[in-house]
Amino acid sequence: MHNQLSGLLVSDFTSDILKAFLTNLKETPSCTITQGPFGNTIPVLKDPAHSLWKNSYDFTVIWTQAHSVIPSFKKALEFQEPSEEEILSECDLFIDAVKDAATRSRFVFVVDWNLPEFFHGYGPIDLHQGGLRYLLLSLNKHLADGLKNIPNVYLLGSEKWLQAAGEKACDPRLWYMSKIPFDPSVFKSAAIDIKAALHCFLGGTKKLIIVDLDNTLWGGIVGDDGWQNLKIGGHDPQGEAFADFQRTLKSFHRRGIILAIVSKNQPEIVWQAFEQHPEMVLKRTDFATWRINWQDKVENIMDLLKELNLTEEAAVFIDDNPAERDRVQKAMPAVLVPAWPLNSLLYTKTLLSLRCFDTASITTDDRKRNEMYTQEKQRTQLRQSMQNAQEWLASLETTVTTAPLTDADLPRAAQLLNKTNQMNLSTRRLSEGDLMNWGKAANHRIWIFRVHDKLGDSGLTGIASFEYSKSSACITDFILSCRVFGRHIENVMIKTMIDECQRLGLQELKAVYLKTDKNQPCLEFFNEASHFAKSEENTFVWKIKDKYPDAWPIIIKNRGTIQ
Amino acid sequence: MNDKNAIRDAVTAAIIDINQTLPSDRQISTTPEAALYGPQGMMDSLTLTLLIVAVEQKIEQNFSQSITLLDYSLGLGENHVFSSIDALGEHIYSLLNSNTHA
Known part of the structure; x- marks a missing residue:
């Protein structure tokens, strides 16, 4: 759906691996990447005459280490106790540099700062005022506040990438041998997030979730088991998981994602379940439309999209039945049909892991x-x-x-x-x-x-x-x-x-x-x-x-x- | 005594991880005799660094032993243990067993 995008990486470490993932991952959009020089981040960002800026870029990724661009934070890491004001004023210089760079690129991603998990600081008082992690929190908050009014700048949180990589996230061997601060898996997570954001910024955000009902929205088959025996809520792992899944869908609904049902069922039995089951989180009014009948799901989805004036690209289809998923995916390749876990306790995690709902802003109209x-x-x-x-x-x-x-x-x-x-x-x-x-x-x-x-x-x-x-x-x-x-x-x-x-x-x-x-x-x-x-x-x-x-x-x- | 096949599997798993960072025309072969680093190999020094760390991590994870693959005093060019998966496997095997016997 997009042409190839051009990106610039500005970092104070070897960024080859991030470049490789942005270039090689199959996710859209495809990217061609230019790397800035190693280090000198602030001068590069501030200098419009720098040779890097002779080209124009669709996006720029600015990924630095706090101790590298904020000299006082480096002092703090060495327990020299610089003042918080000193640290934050150096952060302002970095923010100004990002603002300058934002005038030369369509989208700018700034990665927030972190510390390796083995960095223990002051131990139990490290999150108290003056502690290293306290300073890091202040720095990231200051950075977020400083960048919030620049419409094309997006501050990305690196913590989840490091968490996903686990203990190997920051391996000093990579740093000492190649000046690479993170494991490749950290860069892979970052590249996936950046590509997902770009895809969404360029019109690829999904607008609609179409859900099946039996064993998707609740445990059991309503037509066979009766609404009274459905697994939803209560003191039961599966019931709790289905209730959480519905809560999560409801939260998506609140942020403006449209919900719809496509299910092979008897409508009156389904609506009875929605109306009478005391633990049902989602209500009939949460769904913009539905197709509850015994027809082919592909036909139903096509009809439903026509009613909503939406294209296949706007839709996500969630169904526990692999045969139905396969049928929809083959007939409607533009619909996103996520691989769905067999275990219903993993439904919420799977839904929350989807990056297709990323957005550049949430407006009142969305809600x-x-x-x-x-x-x-x-x-x-x-x-x-x-x-x-x-x-x-x-x-x-x-x-x-x-x-x-x-x-x-x-x-x-x-x-x-x-x-x-x-x-x-x-x-x-x-x-x-x-x-x-x-x-x-x-x-x-x-x-x-x-x-x-x-x-x-x-x-x-x-x-x-x-x-x-x-x-x-x-x-x-x-x-x-x-x-x-x-x-x-x-x-x-x-x-x-x-x-x-x-x-x-x-x-x-x-x-x-x-x-x-x-x-x-x-x-x-x-x-x-x-x-x-x-x-x-x-x-x-x-x-x-x-x-x-x-x-x-x-x-x-x-x-x-x-x- | 550590199993040579298990060592080779660890090296192969590390190569598979590293291949994710490489374009399709620069993928590292996982066949035992394929050249890794050196005149016949496909790897540049950055890729070799990634491989060294990935293999050391896999060995730590699978064998609960820490090894140092690179003799830092020699530099990358002189470390012939990276010429092929087989050579690397043999080197790891000797490192692990010398650790065991020490």
Whole structure:
């Protein structure tokens, strides 16, 4: 789904192994890596004229050792007792250097600092003020605080990589022979995490978990055993594990992952179990949709994705039955079907270990996503009860609020830009900082669109932008969340751009469709519903002198104007 | 007395670990007679370092004995015990048994 990404490694140790894993691991995206010189981290990061910065990088990994970039911390390791202020002021120099580097790379990953497990410090008082691990905690906290407002910088925690490697995580033999501070397995975990983050930043975040029921969400077969005899909760290892698994799914639901059910069962028996079992954690209302019947699961999943306006790439399918998993994986290779353990006590661990839900930010809209899908279900039901589409649209009483992009909307806008695949004209991917900077150019315009109707708030669901010169503007981004497709929001977005073209005295607005595997809906809109004339293959034009049709029955509100 | 096959298995397991860090065209062969380090070998000095540490760790783990594979005074080029898996296995075998008899 992505082209090869270019990455720069800046470290104060031999980074060849990290380079090797980033290059050789099969996980997407594939990467080509440039290594900075050994050591001299801060000068390299701060100096824009350094030869390394002649190239541009999609991402930079900055991985240092605290005693190397914070000289006072080295003194602390030698029990020379420097002041905490001294240590933190040196940390500020490092933070400034990272800020400089962040202007030259799309994404910057900074690895936090750690100490080898054999470093005992002051023993039982090492976490007291003045102890080494206390200082390390302060340093990492200071680093996190210092970097938190730089939108394209991500602080990665190394502790879990070291924990996973166990006792061999920091082997002094590797350091003394090759200036490698960690076991290769530590670098492997780091590379997997970095690649997963990049994959997600570039639109690969999974949005939907589809679960089976019997022996997946609970122990037992509800149709055979009865809801009273299902293993869930109670004083039983399996029951506790299934309850925990449901709690974990519920926590994913809270952060905005959509839940759905595909199960071979009788629906009335299933809903009775959900409603009557006293230990059931998940409720019917936690699921955006379901297919509970005896049909093929692949057909059910396809149908369910269509209902949710999602692609196969957005979905994860969890089923205890290996035959069902195999069937889905073979028929729908883009759906993530994790290998699932036989032992139900390992379900929660397996779910939590998935890296496919990584995200660059969590917005209010994310947390409300499930609620929004429930509202969408109500809209569909309303649509089915109406004679025609126009009558349905009028009944929704939709309001679209348009506004120029501001800092407040930046995290959600960047997320939408980087996640949306279907209604996306150019599938441009940018970090928050790059998006904002792009919008600041004198001949660029960028808007966000919020959608609200009588059933609820869909939030920030659209982005439109154009670039103009002389008499013509060309649309750069035309992005709409799949949740609000086909409700004339698209036409409001076009109208907003045309109004600005009029204000600027331009003569035409052009859209050039860049085909991807997934953005066919965008081409269909421009062909069938945009009112634009097709000037050549995949190019569409609107003459500004013509009156663009009203996007009836939508109410448009403008919030703020472009200066 | 330590089993030569178990030693060879430990070396092979270490090579499999190291191969994860190498591109497909630079994988180290796990056949006993295949050249490791030296004129005929595929390894650079960094890979050899990784192999030394990985093998020492596997031996510590599997035999509960600590060994030092590299004679630091000789340098990598002169340590012919790394010429093949067989040669390395023999070297480890003698180290372990000299430890046992000491």
